[in-house]
Amino acid sequence: MTIGAILRLAYYFFKRLIVRALVRSDGVARFQANYGVERLLPLSPTHRASLAKFSGCLACGLCDATFTEYERASRADFRGPSDLPLSYSRSLPEYDALDPYLAQIRRGDLAALEAVCPAGIPFRALVASVQEHASSMPRGERLAPALPRPKSGRFDPG
Numbered sequence: 777m778t779i780g781a782i783l784r785l786a787y788y789f790f791k792r793l794i795v796r797a798l799v800r801s802d803g804v805a806r807f808q809a810n811y812g813v814e815r816l817l818p819l820s821p822t823h824r825a826s827l828a829k830f831s832g833c834l835a836c837g838l839c840d841a842t843f844t845e846y847e848r849a850s851r852a853d854f855r856g857p858s859d860l861p862l863s864y865s866r867s868l869p870e871y872d873a874l875d876p877y878l879a880q881i882r883r884g885d886l887a888a889l890e891a892v893c894p895a896g897i898p899f900r901a902l903v904a905s906v907q908e909h910a911s912s913m914p915r916g917e918r919l920a921p922a923l924p925r926p927k928s929g930r931f932d933p934g
């Protein structure tokens with residue numbers, strides 16, 4: 777590393793420290809400005825505190841075998857309870873699309889699912905957290921296409 781590189785590194789390091797000390801920044805507002813357009817909204821403190829518990833699914837299938845309300849559930853919207861911890865709850869921008877699924881899983885006994893789950897997934901808290909987050913999302917807004925459509929079948933980068 778050259779002397780010039782070290783001096784540049786030191787300059788930007790101390791500049792950053794000074795800016796951080798003098799300029800107040802609202803992390804949540806910056807997060808929303810950066811990620812709101814992608815529908816990534818901040819989690820509630822309760823949801824955030826439970827993230828580790830929500831994500832420990834082992835894919836054993838015991839909850840799917842324990843769920844007793846398949847006959848009353850719309851199978852088009854619901855394959856089984858394990859879909860929630862394994863997959864659906866991992867895509868924050870799509871939480872508001874989970875209303876039909878949540879309506880079906882609520883037909884079952886969530887406490888019974890918790891009792892058989894070897895990973896201790898708290899189904900009642902998970903369903904409530906997903907529902908709460910979904911209700912805080914702006915409705916009817918979807919991501920704009922990330923790339924412009926090519927005019928003539930070929931992608932035009934610029």
Ligand code: SF4
Pocket residue numbers: 832833834835836837838839840857858861892893894895896897
């Ligand atoms: S019982 Fe628990 S660990 Fe097994 S699939 Fe269901 S949520 Fe996952």
